[in-house]
Amino acid sequence: MRRRTLLVETLACAAACTAATRTWAQSDWRRVAVPMYGPQDFVKGFVLGHALPRARAWQAACVALVRSLDGGAHSSHEARQAWTATALAWAALSAVATGPLVTRRSARRVDFMPVRTALVLRAIEGAPVGEEAMDRVGSAAKGLGALEWLLWVPTAPRHEAARAYATEVARDIRREADAVAQAFVAMAEREMDDEAVVAAFAEILNQWIGGLEQLRLQRLVRPVEEARTRGARAPLPLRPWTGIDVQERTARWQALQAAAIFAGGTAPPRDQGLPVPIETYLRSRGLNPLADRLRALTTSAERALVAAADNKPASMLRAAQRLGQAKHLAEADVAPALEVRVGFSDADGD
């Protein structure tokens, strides 16, 4: 078992290194053959090359966060930097929320929005310590949102009990990060039968589409429309105190893009646990025109999201529109071509 874990770790490390050093042009698939991948290659590549490295990165960020708070650095630059790194690593991981992120309901555990400050104050009074005590604290009083408030807002309490609670919240997030990383390792080690592979393949594609929709609706459309409803000009921030909405959008988008579009020079060989982006998978099935359309729409969305970094309503809605087009293609053409039924689909009834 230990040997197998080491193998998983090695493959994950190789996948992460490969992904990190991919700076050259896209695959010249017209001249170089793309291997014939199966769903198993796609699933294995995603878990080892996409999910696990991001879970590890989140875990490492959580370790740094706990360390900064254990050292009494509340409200210091160090603690705030550690929080930001944790939030962005979480955004990158949860952009395509699969496997343990869904079954453990990790988003609810660590990133419930909006935080309810009255509940945070009540939780501080309760002085919870340890896993069991933190399990009894409601989602709206802990997680990244609660820490954001405690670390950034001048009027938030700074007394000893508040600092102790902030440290417990960070430890709680870290426990979740540990559990998620372990679960992804277990997922990579597990021998899957055909049925399980097909289910995992469908889940990844569905959750990729769901990730596009989350980014489009909750992080681009809703902040603009909700602000308009309230008579405000500026989009309503999801992170009101740190203002990292644009950075989070970027982290999410980069993860979604990495899962969809191939950025390397040569298509990844089979059986090495390297991520097989959806575009590459389509090409391996001879679906080059569809892969080209996916690439074109993703590139268009990328440009619009870069422009939306100005955080202005018009550019945010334009980016949302481009994401909507990519989502529509994925639902209407990509998923049917890969014989995947889309749960998020706009095409089915109710």
Next chain:
Amino acid sequence: MQDLMLTRRACLHAAAAMFAGPALAQANNASRAVSVVSLAAAWDDADGLHHVGVLELGHSSSAESPRLRIRHSLQVPTRAHAVVPWPDGSLVAVARRPGAWMLRWQPGSSKTAARWRWSESDRSFNGHVVACGPNTGGVPYGPRTLVSTETDASDGAGLLVHRDARTLAVMDEWPTRGIDPHAVLALPDGSWLVANGGVPTLPESGRMKGDRSTMESSIVQLDAAGRQRGIWRLNDKRLSLRHLARHAEGVVGVALQAEHDDADERRQAPLIALWDGQQLRPGESVALDGYAGDIVARPVGFLLGATRAGCVAQFDLQGRLLAQHPLVQACALAPLHSLGWLAAGGENYGVVSGAGREQTGRASGLRVDNHWAPMGS
């Protein structure tokens, strides 16, 4: 009297010309009358963008196809489900589950005039809303309220939520004693009937269905204070009870969606169940692919959009299949006068007059969603 009739005819011709544009106006040289029905609806355009608003369906006694056109449109961020006309001419629309928004809009006014309400992070809309009015019983918060079916994201529990119809703000929440609540019906005695669809899902994975072997669908009757008056289930746990319509004789028809693993079981499943206030029982098994969308009551019984079978299916009050009217992707249904009805399925639509005359048409680039309702209803 003759003058009055001529005047009326002239008015109808003018309405037809306005409705159908130049092409139909020329055709109107032949003497005939065009009836125009306004419908609160949701639809997608050719680019896949989502809208709510008012559609107009014009039909006549001539051989010409009925015509569907957009009268008022408001773009919305995701697919809407129910769009409900309000007595003051406005409409209330709610997003399809798991929905993030609800809105109230006066058709014809600007987009910015729409009042939006976004879901709290631990709630999602389930696609249906009912207007409470002076004639609706069971309204503890007054006639200017609405009720919507929603889900508590923390545990998946169903909720019947009372909202202020003007601000759409929450006034109260009642548990529906089930998960996945979908349609809701106000009964004349002041109670409410809710269809708990029973299909497990998670907010983290949107509409992806969980383990359907754990399905528990029901209809629950809540009294005017939200207390459970009764709960009914079918023996076949894989039948999801989803949409409701009440017949004038008091029987409620429930549209079903089959969730069996086995394709043959799904195909042969009943499309309708009937509730008489005492019992809930399935209608006869029919080979209509186990999926019913919208349901409306007509004098003879119930009509259901058999979406996957591509027809509107007509059942009597005993749940026996009486007739099938072909219409590709049939789903949205609405009554027309005392006996007729209207149906839509994607870009296709049909009109059946009270005399039984059937006409169909196609609106290229206008895909009508699951439900529509006559304005003024």
